[in-house]
Amino acid sequence: MSRQVVRSSKFRHVFGQPAKADQCYEDVRVSQTTWDSGFCAVNPKFMALICEASGGGAFLVLPLSKTGRVDKNVPLVCGHTAPVLDIAWCPHNDNVIASGSEDCTVMVWEIPDGGLTLPLREAIVTLEGHTKRVGIVAWHPTAQNVLLSAGCDNVILVWDVGTGAAVLTLGPDVHPDTIYSVDWSRDGALICTSCRDKRVRIIEPRKGTIVAEKDRPHEGTRPVHAVFVSEGKILTTGFSRMSERQVALWDTKHLEEPLSLQELDTSSGVLLPFFDPDTNIVYLCGKGDSSIRYFEITSEAPFLHYLSMFSSKESQRGMGYMPKRGLEVNKCEIARFYKLHERKCEPIAMTVPRKSDLFQEDLYPPTAGPDPALTAEEWLGGRDAGPLLISLKDGYVPPKSRELRVNRGLDSARRRTPPEASGTPSSDTVSRLEEEMRSLQATVQELQKRLDRLEETTQAK
Template sequence: MSRQVVRSSKFRHVFGQPAKADQCYEDVRVSQTTWDSGFCAVNPKFVALICEASGGGAFLVLPLGKTGRVDKNVPTVCGHTAPVLDIAWCPHNDNVIASGSEDCTVMVWEIPDGGLVLPMREPVVTLEGHTKRVGIIAWHPTAQNVLLSAGCDNVILVWDVGTGAAVLTLGADVHPDTIYSVDWSRDGALICTSCRDKRVRLIEPRKGTVVAEKDRPHEGTRPVRAVFVSDGKILTTGFSRMSERQVALWDTKQLEEPLSLQELDTSSGVLLPFFDPDTNIVYLCGKGDSSIRYFEITSEAPFLHYLSMFSSKESQRGMGYMPKRGLEVNKCEIARFYKLHERKCEPIAMTVPRKSDLFQEDLYPPTAGPDAALTAEEWLGGRDAGPLLISLKDGYVPSKSRELRVNRGLDTGRRKTAPEASGTPSSDVVSRLEEEMRKLQATVQELQKRLDRLEETVLAK
């Protein structure tokens, strides 16, 4: 009689833990736009989410620790003239975020430490070049100030944010139809795209050449997503001919047949994949689902191993994924998601159960730090480099000098959009003004609460 052997893995018992009510962000009006992006972006300082806005497009940026009920008059980033479709934090500066919108523009914003005290309408730089709405934003993982955008004009533009110029264009000859997803390789040498023409392509963006492509990785007609995973592989999510959701793993050198193909369920929501290169775990979050599935990728057959599923009662409108340096390593947290409900953002921690309080080296190998490995010029000149790694043994503490150095790279973009003021106030004056603004805002919020209470009292009578 044969006994079934259970594969041993330190991630077999990973469990998801939703945050308590007071650690959520309550009363936020999440965007109702029917676009298949995550609608949420997070980093160790801020959580940003695309919200409903009258007469334009806006997104909310909150300091990570500012949980609880969000005041209805909280200031937003509101410079777009049409709905915002995608947002992404710069991996090399936790204060810089880019947004793509139906108004055909990409805007790059610099969020002050502590969050917004007034609505932000002026971006650091506006990137104009698309002729239709911009639905995908992706920063280069290792080169400073390099940003990719993909629009419904079937064009991919790569920008040097420092100069505000589009430095590379992949035109409609590469993608003849709507682009569903774009993902950078870990060293930023290649991009992987999925398109409505049912093809997944590997592209060298600097040469504009398609290195490899796969026709119909999934037989169904609904959107496909593709991301790079470890060891020269890509992972795709899509639908079968019978509309069952599927996940597949492919070797980029041999795209004829998948290394692994698994059918999941018959739900209709597009699966958003999030890959963690440190643990080789991929998380699948479906739009409209109430679950997160996770799989471990290994270098030997069967390559893709189902681990478990986190389920909750309410469905998700979108999902944000925290970079590894923003996690609580002393709690063995290996991933954290920010799940968007209709009117709430709920953090969900993925944890490996361990008894020891000591730092778990095997769970936290050196991970991508916030320093860029290359300048934009070096990458455009043909150089590639993997991310500069940092240890999380003592936790991650952002350094001030890093922020300033990165910000200078954005100054050229600022000069392109606005002439230099002749008398620039000192940092002390700016700090004092910001403090006064915070106090004024606190007063306004307190008065608003009193008004709300009075209205309730009047209505009750």
């Protein structure tokens, strides 16, 4: 009698653990917009989610530690004039977040370290160039201040956030229909896109050339999502002709046949893939269902190995994914998701069961740190570089908040100052600073008056 050999893997017993009630974010009104983004973005400092808001589009940003019931008057980021569709934290500055909206703009915001105390209406930069709603925003993984946006005008724009200019455009000749997903390769040399025209494309954005493309990776008509995974491979999620959900792994040099194609179930929610390059695990989160499936990718056949599934009772409206440097390494946590319910956000930790309290080096190889490997100019000039890696052995300590350098206002005044006068600011700069000081003093005085009035009314009561 032949016995089935069980493949050995240290990730075979990874399990999902939802946070206790007091570690969730309660009473948040998650956006009702029907759009296939995750609606949530997290980093080691903040949790952000797109919420319902009257009179335009808004999203909520909270310090990670501010769990529990969220005050209904909590200040929001509310500069967009129409619903927000996608948000993404900058990988090189934990205080900077980008948002794309139905108002056709992309905005970049700077969040103060302790979170917002007043509503934030003024973006650092507003990027205008799309003619229809912007559904996807994605930061370059290794080059500083490079941001990609994809709109329903079938155009992909790559921005230099430092100058506020669109430096690259991939027009409707590349994507003749709605773009469903965009993903950067690990070194940011290529992007992988999926489109309503049923094609997945691998593109060199600086040249505007299609390196490879696959027609109908999945036979169904529902949206396909595609991401880069381990070297030279992409993973796609989609639907069969019979509307069964599928996941497929492809070699980018031979896209004729998939390395692996698996059918999962008959749910209708689009599967959002999240890939962890440190462990080679891909997590599939179904939008509108209640499960997270995870698979390990290996270099030998059958390449894509099903590990397990985390299920809960309530379905998810969206999902955020924590970068590796934000995890608790002393608890053998290898991934953490932030699941959006209708009225709350629930962290879910993915853990490898181990007894030892010592640092597990095999689970935590050096991972992408917060420092950019390239400037925007170097990347646009043709250079590529993988992420600068850091060790998590002693835990991750976030660096002090960094200022986002933007060439406008005072910065552009500095740039206009001749080099020999760089020691002393120009009269133009001084007058602008004085004007700003007067404006700030007036605001402080106004706030003080309001406080005094409030105190008087409370005492009178």
